Amino acid sequence: MYSAAQAVIALRDNSPLAALTAGGLAVFFCGLVAALAITLLVSAGSHADWAGSGTTVRINPSIAWAYGIGLLGGLVGSTCYLIFVTRGVVELPFAADGDGTVTRYLMVALLAISFVSLAALLRSREAGHLRFSVDGIEYADMFRRRSAHWDDVVKITDEANRRTRNPIVVGMRDGKQIVVPNADRYASSGAALYWMARHYWRHPEDREELADGRALDRLRKEQFEPDVGGDT
Template identity: 45%
Template sequence: MVQAATSVARGSALAALIAGGLAVMCVGGLAAFTATFTVSAARYRESVDSATTLRVNPAIAVLYGIALVGAVLGSSLYVIFSARESVRVLFSGGVVFRSLMAALLGLSLLGLIGLVRSREPGRLRLTPAGHTTRSS
């Protein structure tokens, strides 16, 4: 967030978008992590006969989606425009940083595609005969 503010102060909208996207990724991931441990799981548990179904809290999936969108925005802009002087000055890291941002872009795109394709959070069904999972 500090980097985004610094970029705005220097007049670099591109660097501000990159830093803003990465800040959204961090804040969204932290919010999803926090929600995982603070929201009661009892609301997402269903017991019928001898089977119990555990569902993922939809808010957690939405927060991860927001984090992934921020990661895609920030990393894709960095990978595309990292040769520009205004971006290099604010995000100095060279080839290693560019490779890490490219990896972040790939992983974030895969995660976002998986989240959009599933259209619902995953579930775990426990029965005396075993368990089944559903994530898509």
């Protein structure tokens, strides 16, 4: 709201460079808020499909759009701030410290984060997906892709070593983990998705369902029974 107000004031004062700077920062914050709102309020159940390669559940594409627009705004706003404001071309009351040093460092960090994240999003073209196939599990986010063969999985839990909301944690024989944060972003029920992962890990005889649509139907109907057995 503060950045948006500054953009309006800049337009009123016929300062397009200041408006571009403040407007870019306003778009950045609005994009993050929109992505959070979509995550919390919009069901992700319809963004899934199946094929011979397996069943894939995806983060709502609207989240990727919100991130992309927000990151573009952050890139524009931080770049304009560093070029125009720090050189005294325009004046904006963003600096809480006397000479604006802290704000300048924050803008440098925002520029780096926006550039790297936007490049990763353009490369991946999605916010993330989780795929279950006859052979194993694949998880991808904006930055990298990780996979595990079913035979290499030794446990699937909902307990992460770091603070993560509603995770699915896949432990492998080599000690590495695939941590899928916030499983609710991939299905209408993150709990059902978790029990789905455990079911196909512990029941290889049912994995053909992953390639013919039955697994997706079961997920949407939440037909996976909680498995309270051990991880062996």
